[in-house]
Amino acid sequence: MVPIEKLSCKQLEEKILEVSRSHKKYFYLGYTETVSSYLQSTGPKSEEWRELKKLFLKETVHYSQVTARHLVRFSEQRLIDQYRKRLKCLNESPQGKHRPGVVYVVVYTLNRAAQQRGAMWGGGAARVVQDPWKNDLLLQIKEIKEMYQDRAI
Incomplete structure (x- = not known):
């Protein structure tokens, strides 16, 4: 079970900034109507993610309860608009609530063990990070985002 932590809206945004500046962490933004066990299992849902997820370890989930008065400054859609283009963001779709x-x-960290075993992504179509110090994985994430952005148009 991954730790789940409730934060204020401001603290959640600070956490996103902290993770986006980290060299070892990635993040996925989401929305649900209520706090439930769903937070344990949530994450990206795309076909590409099913292949990529073996390269990541889910570290923590942080959430904030958003009320109608917060929507002026804080919502899933606003956060996606603001952070989706960052390489550390795993959200592919520009859609949010x-x-x-x-x-x-x-919050995810890289699964170094999977990388060192030379894990393959996309049935071998793309080489995943063999050398953990290279940026191949970041480039793959960027390419996936661009592909989804083209589909959304």
């Missing part, structure tokens, strides 16, 4: 509920961030 703009309503009261629970906004969360799932």
Whole structure:
């Protein structure tokens, strides 16, 4: 079970900034209507992610309860608009919710063991990081985001 931590809206945004500046962490932004066990299992849902997820370890989930008065400054959609283009953000879709509920961030770290075994992504179509000091994985994430951005148009 990964740790789940409730934060204020401001603290959640500070956590996102902290993770986005880290060299070893990645994040996924999401929304759900209520706090539940869903927060344990949530994360990206795309086909590409199913292949990539073996390269990541879910570290923590942080969430904030968003009320109608927070929506002026804080919603899943606003956070996605603000942070989705960062290489450390795993959100592929530009779509998000703009309503009261629970906004969360799932924090991941790289699974070095999977990288060192030479894990393959996409049935061998793309080489995943063999050398943990290279930026191949970041480039793959960027390419996936660009592909989804083209589909959204």
